Structure formats: C-alpha cells, structure tokens
Amino acid sequence: MRIFYLAPDYDIPSWGNGLLYHHVRLLREAGFDARLLHERAPFQMSWIDMDLPIEYRRSGWRGKRFELAPDDVLVVPEVQAHSEEVAELDCRKVVFVQGGFLILNAFEQAIDYRELGFEAAMAVMPHIRDIVASHFGLEPAVVSPFVADYFCIPEEKLDEPREKRILLAGKPIYREVGYVDFDVAKKILSRAVARRPEWDLVELAGMSHRETAELMQRSALLINVNILESFNAIVPEAMAAGCPVYCFEAYGGRDFLRNGENAMVWPNNYVYPLLDEVCGLIEDYEGRQEGLNGLRRRGWETAKSFSEQRAAEALTGFFSALERNKEMGKTA
Numbered sequence: 001m002r003i004f005y006l007a008p009d010y011d012i013p014s015w016g017n018g019l020l021y022h023h024v025r026l027l028r029e030a031g032f033d034a035r036l037l038h039e040r041a042p043f044q045m046s047w048i049d050m051d052l053p054i055e056y057r058r059s060g061w062r063g064k065r066f067e068l069a070p071d072d073v074l075v076v077p078e079v080q081a082h083s084e085e086v087a088e089l090d091c092r093k094v095v096f097v098q099g100g101f102l103i104l105n106a107f108e109q110a111i112d113y114r115e116l117g118f119e120a121a122m123a124v125m126p127h128i129r130d131i132v133a134s135h136f137g138l139e140p141a142v143v144s145p146f147v148a149d150y151f152c153i154p155e156e157k158l159d160e161p162r163e164k165r166i167l168l169a170g171k172p173i174y175r176e177v178g179y180v181d182f183d184v185a186k187k188i189l190s191r192a193v194a195r196r197p198e199w200d201l202v203e204l205a206g207m208s209h210r211e212t213a214e215l216m217q218r219s220a221l222l223i224n225v226n227i228l229e230s231f232n233a234i235v236p237e238a239m240a241a242g243c244p245v246y247c248f249e250a251y252g253g254r255d256f257l258r259n260g261e262n263a264m265v266w267p268n269n270y271v272y273p274l275l276d277e278v279c280g281l282i283e284d285y286e287g288r289q290e291g292l293n294g295l296r297r298r299g300w301e302t303a304k305s306f307s308e309q310r311a312a313e314a315l316t317g318f319f320s321a322l323e324r325n326k327e328m329g330k331t332a
Contacts, residue, residue: 001323003027003034004055004068005075005096006086009043013209015233016098019124019145020077021048026312028052032319037066037074047209057085073322081116082106093118094322097140099230100131100251112137122318125230125255143314145231146306151213151240158242158296164285165219166193166278167243169204169234171226181225181248181271188275189223192282199282204234216241220285220292223278226250227268235263236306239299244292246274256305262298 007020020036027034036052038044041059055066068074068091076086078097086093095118097103104110113121114137121140123129133139166189170182186203193199202219204212216222222238222245229250236256238245245263247253248270259265266274281288 001033001319001326002069002072003032003075003319004037004072005034006037006077006080007045008077008080009039011043011046013047015145015148015209015231015237016077017045018048018209019098020075020096021045021050021052022146022308022311023075023143023315024052025050026308026315027319030312030316032316071326073319075122076118078103079105081111081113081118087117092322092326095121095138096143097121097123097128097132098145099228100128101228103132103136110135114138120318120322125252127252127255128230141314141318143318144306144310145233146308146311147233147236147240147303148209148213149308150210151216151237152303153217153240153242153300155300158300159293162220162243163200163218164198165200165202165215165221166282167202167204167216167219167222167238169222169224169226174225174227179227179269181227181269184271185223185225185275189278192279196282213237213241216243219243221246221278221281223247223274225271225274229253236303239263240303242296242300244295245299246278248274256302258298261295262302263295 005020005024010017024034024036036054038054039057041056044054057066068089070090072091073094074089074091075094075096078095079102081095095113121132121138122143123132123140124145126142129140129142168186175182189201193201216238222243224234224247226232227248227250230252232250232252235245235247247263247265248268249265253265257263257265
C-alpha cells in the first residue's frame with residue numbers, strides 16, 4: 001500500500017500544511033511507503049527542513065502526469081476535497097479534516113464524503129470528528145496535531161523571569177473579511193505600552209517558525225485574536241514556550257482550553273474585556289506573577305500532551321487498519 005499526501009503548492013509557513021509533511025515523515029519512520037504529492041515540479045515547501053520523497057502531478061515542459069494505482073491511498077486536505085481532478089483519480093481516498101468551517105467553502109450545498117468517493121477520514125481534534133460524523137457522512141479517526149519540539153522549554157525554566165514583551169497574533173485573513181479585533185487590540189495596546197516604556201508590543205508576522213519559538217520563550221504574554229479555529233496552533237506553541245496566553249475561545253479551543261487554568265479565554269470578539277485584563281496586567285505585572293506562573297505551568301503541561309508520539313501512534317493505527325481492510329477485501 002502506497003500512501004500519498006496531496007499538498008498545496010503554497011510556501012507561506014502554515015502548521016496545517018506542515019503537518020502534511022510531518023505525517024509523511026512519521027509514516028515512513030513507522031515503515032509505511034508514504035510520499036507527498038504536489039502539483040508541479042519542482043515545488044517543495046522551503047520552510048520545512050525534511051528530506052522526503054515527492055511526486056508531482058505535472059512535471060516537465062509537456063506537463064507529464066503522475067498516475068496513482070487503484071490500491072494507492074491518497075490523503076486529501078478538506079480544502080481540496082472539491083477538486084474535480086481528485087474526483088477523477090482511480091485510487092483509495094482519505095479526507096484529512098483540519099478545520100470545520102471551510103469544509104463547504106467550495107461547494108454549493110452540503111456534501112457527504114462517501115458520495116465524493118472517500119472511504120475514510122482523519123480529524124485533528126475531537127470536535128472536528130463530531131462535526132464530520134454528524135454532517136458529512138464519515139466517522140473520522142482523531143489524529144491529534146503536535147507542537148514542534150523547538151517551542152518547548154525545559155520545565156525547570158518555567159519560573160524564570162520574562163522580558164516585558166507582549167506578542168500580538170492574528171491571521172490577516174480575518175482582517176481582510178472585516179473582523180476588527182486585531183486592529184483594535186494593536187491600537188489600544190500600542191498606547192498602553194507607550195505609557196510604560198519598559199514594555200514592548202510585537203506583532204507576530206514575518207518571522208520563521210523557529211524565530212517565533214525563540215521570541216515566545218523570552219516573552220511575557222501572547223495575545224491571539226484568531227477565531228473559528230480548530231487547533232489554533234500558535235496557542236499551544238506559546239504554551240510550550242512558557243508564554244501565558246490570552247485568547248478567544250475560537251470554537252476549537254473547547255477541546256483543550258480551560259479559562260483561568262491553562263489560559264485566559266474569552267468568547268469570540270470579546271476584544272475589549274480581553275484588553276481590559278491586559279492593560280491591568282501591564283499596570284500591575286509584578287503583582288500578577290502568581291497567577292501568571294500558574295497559567296504558564298498548566299499551559300506547558302497542556303502543550304506537552306500534544307506530542308509527536310501520540311500523533312505517530314494514531315497515524316500508524318489508522319493506516320494499519322486501512323491496510324487490513326484492503327487485504328480483507330482481496331480475500332472476500
């Protein structure tokens with residue numbers, strides 16, 4: 001059984017796309033014949049430092065096409081499940097769902113993954129599993145994401161002093177469609193830190209994944225205003241780095257965020273209550289250390305639960321079952 005992960009020809013850092021590469025790596029380490037499938041040669045994600053086999057749907061000046069065999073398994077991200085080319089491929093198909101809100105983005109009506117030719121599904125979080133099982137025709141296996149190891153600080157460093165720096169994060173796409181939370185937060189916080197010159201405000205943009213990790217490991221606080229997310233990777237990444245998180249629930253957060261325990265969490269778009277708390281923190285940072293240390297430690301423990309080993313075990317279990325199903329089908 002050959003396994004191919006359909007990956008977009010898209011080179012802007014995204015942990016969701018990075019997971020496609022990591023899945024292939026983990027499967028190969030477990031003994032599976034797993035590869036990536038990109039659209040055009042010689043594309044490869046430049047920010048992922050892994051030597052993995054890649055096939056290309058089109059290569060050469062004549063656009064030579066790579067053909068999959070009927071027994072091959074093609075893993076398709078949910079945002080590419082509408083592709084007519086995918087529908088025409090004669091192979092086994094698995095949909096990999098990393099978010100619930102874009103499943104229907106390219107469809108005119110609700111869909112059933114079985115009717116689109118998918119025999120199985122994977123989901124990154126329990127709430128995604130429940131969405132797909134209730135509305136899209138398949139019961140997915142949960143294959144949890146994990147936090148890159150270079151984010152995680154040693155436990156003994158959790159209580160070390162932090163630089164008075166607030167990191168502000170939010171996806172540009174939300175601003176483009178009219179959500180104003182990021183702009184409100186940036187303007188209010190810029191004024192607040194201007195009154196306290198020992199503080200700094202940094203927008204998390206234009207950095208590599210490792211540069212982001214290093215900055216989180218030194219900073220006092222992450223504010224994240226993303227909404228409608230599944231894993232919302234920047235939140236557990238900050239937790240692993242020992243950087244306390246103030247964020248929105250973002251729907252997917254219900255699977256791992258606990259307000260006042262491992263993060264400070266508000267309903268989506270409650271930006272002013274969030275900012276009230278942050279401005280109070282700036283004014284009384286030393287007096288808030290006990291609470292911040294608790295957030296930091298419990299957040300770190302939460303992030304540690306999203307381990308590479310956990311993902312690898314779920315992956316190998318899922319594909320081992322697919323392989324058994326194939327063999328049972330041949331002998332039936």
